[in-house]
Amino acid sequence: MNRSAVTQKYSEKFTATxxxxxxxxxxxxxxxxxxxxxxxxxQDIVLASDEAATNIVMHAYNGENKQENTLKIMIKKKGxxxxxxxxxxxxxxxxxxxxxxxxxxxxxxxxxxGFGVFLMKTLMDKINYKRKKDxxxxxxxxxxxxx
Amino acid sequence: xxxxxxxxxxxxxxxxxxxxxxxxxxxxxDIEEKLxxxxxxxxxxxxxxxxxxxxxxxxxxxxxAIALLRRLKDEGGQLKICCLKPAVKRIFDVIELTSLFEIFxxxxxxxxxxx
Numbered sequence: 001m002n003r004s005a006v007t008q009k010y011s012e013k014f015t016a017t018x019x020x021x022x023x024x025x026x027x028x029x030x031x032x033x034x035x036x037x038x039x040x041x042x043q044d045i046v047l048a049s050d051e052a053a054t055n056i057v058m059h060a061y062n063g064e065n066k067q068e069n070t071l072k073i074m075i076k077k078k079g080x081x082x083x084x085x086x087x088x089x090x091x092x093x094x095x096x097x098x099x100x101x102x103x104x105x106x107x108x109x110x111x112x113x114g115f116g117v118f119l120m121k122t123l124m125d126k127i128n129y130k131r132k133k134d135x136x137x138x139x140x141x142x143x144x145x146x147x
Numbered sequence: 148x149x150x151x152x153x154x155x156x157x158x159x160x161x162x163x164x165x166x167x168x169x170x171x172x173x174x175x176x177d178i179e180e181k182l183x184x185x186x187x188x189x190x191x192x193x194x195x196x197x198x199x200x201x202x203x204x205x206x207x208x209x210x211x212a213i214a215l216l217r218r219l220k221d222e223g224g225q226l227k228i229c230c231l232k233p234a235v236k237r238i239f240d241v242i243e244l245t246s247l248f249e250i251f252x253x254x255x256x257x258x259x260x261x262x
Binding site for chain 1: 169171172173203205206207209210213214216217234237238241242244247
């Protein structure tokens with residue numbers, strides 16, 4: 001783990017498997033607690049990070065759950081802006097292109113899920129994506145309250 | 148802590164399923180399998196999902212709830228959810244699924260609503 005209190009930037013590399021997602025959640029949660037982020041903002045960012053990581057494991061890495069698949073997380077705080085960068089080496093995958101959930105199809109059992117991306121888009125202010133060399137870089141941004 | 152399940156059989160095809168811990172992608176598939184297996188084994192038609200001890204839920208938890216709702220409705224039964232922690236209830240509201248589920252503040256009122 002690379003922690004630098006001066007630059008307010010923490011990073012860590014994880015194995016991109018569904019069983020590792022709770023550790024990613026815990027890393028984001030601990031970092032935000034260290035920065036005394038308000039509880040409601042903290043919950044939003046933690047859940048959005050969980051959903052983003054889950055989607056990367058399931059889509060960029062096709063749910064393979066291989067130990068060699070990696071997901072690097074970097075959390076930055078610039079003033080009241082929290083930025084979470086997620087870098088993976090999976091297939092080209094722009095999380096923003098996933099469709100909105102269809103509740104009726106979910107109820108009929110014809111489609112499962114789709115709620116994670118909806119949650120991410122609702123809970124965060126902005127989601128960016130770029131393909132950098134052989135990596136997907138997904139960026140979650142949220143302005144937090146100081147109070 | 149990963150989610151655990153305890154099931155209390157009320158008889159007459161009614162049960163209360165108590166979830167305990169976090170309900171996320173790492174455990175939701177296992178939780179869904181266990182609950183569906185219980186529904187099949189004991190011919191359950193009506194279930195109250197008591198989430199008083201669920202401290203965290205991601206969208207994977209919604210998938211479990213929707214799968215249970217679909218399963219029980221197919222059998223002509225009902226799914227009631229009770230005792231949501233404020234943080235979990237807020238996510239139900241954000242995802243606009245509150246109207247999809249019958250949610251109760253107390254276990255007693257959820258059980259009573261099964262008729």
